[in-house]
Amino acid sequence: MVTTVAERPVAAEGEAAVLRDLIAYLKRRDYHFITPTPATHARVLARADRHRAADLRDVFGWSLPFARDLLEASLLEALGAADLIEAAGDLLRSKVRVSTLGPDLLVHSAYPTDDTDAVFFGPDSYRFARFIADELRRCPEREGSTLVDIGTGAGAGAIAAAHCCPKVDIVMTDINPAALRLARVNAQAAGVAARFVQGEDLSGITGALDLVLANPPYIIDPAGRAYRDGGDLHGAGVALAMACEAVPRLAQGGRFLLYTGSAIVRGADALHDRLVQLAAAEGCRLRYEEIDPDVFGEELETASYADVERIALVTAVIERARPY
Known part of the structure; x- marks a missing residue:
């Protein structure tokens, strides 16, 4: 089922307003926080001095109690009214x-991102945004x-692309x-106009597409969390x-920009081979690059990866040529 997200219930709009105000509040206070991997996050929180927040980065970055x-009383009241804080x-x-x-x-979601509807952000988000920016600066x-x-x-991804190409029609x-x-909150705070479509495919979007961005999950997740489970093909x-x-x-001249991971089995990259076949079948060009040869090595200790040598981070650009 595909739903165009338009007017939200009053409670959700109240939450959105509080989150926009929170972003503005943190910007005024020169807040900066770079989100690490969950494993690094856990290691930092395991330190003896990291059990209670001392500043805004601890509260909204490290997710410490x-x-x-x-917090200022007005901010605390607004967060509480929007159900954005909980007892610890x-x-x-x-x-x-x-x-x-x-x-x-x-x-995005607080640490740890255990809920099935958690909204994840981390090192892959930074690499994805950089990949998009590099590609759109080039073309x-x-x-x-x-x-x-x-x-x-x-x-x-969409926000990074919008900063490079501000006069495109963006759909998230x-x-x-x-x-x-x-x-929606993040786009509005970044000054990015966009449409928002809920669905698992592109059926809610009509017409040819000039640029499609994708940063899908690429790890087999036993819990089946949508933000992390990449499905079959390891x-x-x-x-x-x-x-x-x-x-x-x-469309003619259109591009598909993919950032993801691929499991290497006996030296073979199944995702690369499938994308080569897809590009050839569609009369498109493929540029494929392995940008990091070995991530999430701990996954190789699980049964699902018993035959995998390594998990590589990859980027792919599939482009439909313009007629001459």
């Missing part, structure tokens, strides 16, 4: 984190082009309504499905 008097023993805890991405602050999109960010999450999609609510299944849907929809 905090005392009521650490005698202390309180924010339900959201706020991370720096270039000139922007993006709000900017034309004014009026249609840009779709599939599975937008917190909106990092996600199967997770919580992600779309936060992506976690590359979601990435391949997105490519198979998006590439046939590309």
Whole structure:
């Protein structure tokens, strides 16, 4: 089912207003926080001096419990009214984190991201945004082009692209309504105009597409969390499905920009081979690059990765040539 997200219930709009105010508040206080991997986050919080928040970075970055008097009373009241804080023993805890991405602050789920509808942001988000910026600096999109960010999450990809090409028509999609609510907040705070479509595919978007962005999950997640579970092909299944849907929809000169991971089995990269076949079948060009040869090595200790040598981070650009 596909739903265009328009007017939200009053409670959700109240939450959005509080989150926009929170971003503005943190910007005025020169707040900066770079979100690490969950494993690094856990290691930092395990330190003896990291059990209680001492400042805004501890509250909204490290997700540490905090005392009521650490935040201004008006901010605390607004967060409480929007159900954005929760009790943590005698202390309180924010339900959201706020991370720096270039000139922007993006709000996403608090650590740990255990909920099935968690909205994730982390090192992959930074690499994805950099990949988009590098590609669009090399070849900017034309004014009026249609840009779709599939599975937008917190909106990092579309926002990064909008800063490079501000006069494109942006659509953010996600199967997770919580992600779309936060992506809307983040886009508005970044000054990015966009449409928001809830759905698991591109059926809610009509016409040819000039630029499609995708940063799908690429790890097999036993819990089945949508933001982390990449499906079959050792976690590359979601990435391949997105490519198979998006590439046939590309306009002449259109591009599909993919950032993801791929499991290497006996030296072979199954995702690369499938994308080569897809590009050839669609008469498109493929540029594929392995940008990091070895990530999430701990996954190789699980049964799902018993035959995998390594998990590589990869980027792919599939482009439909313009007629001459």
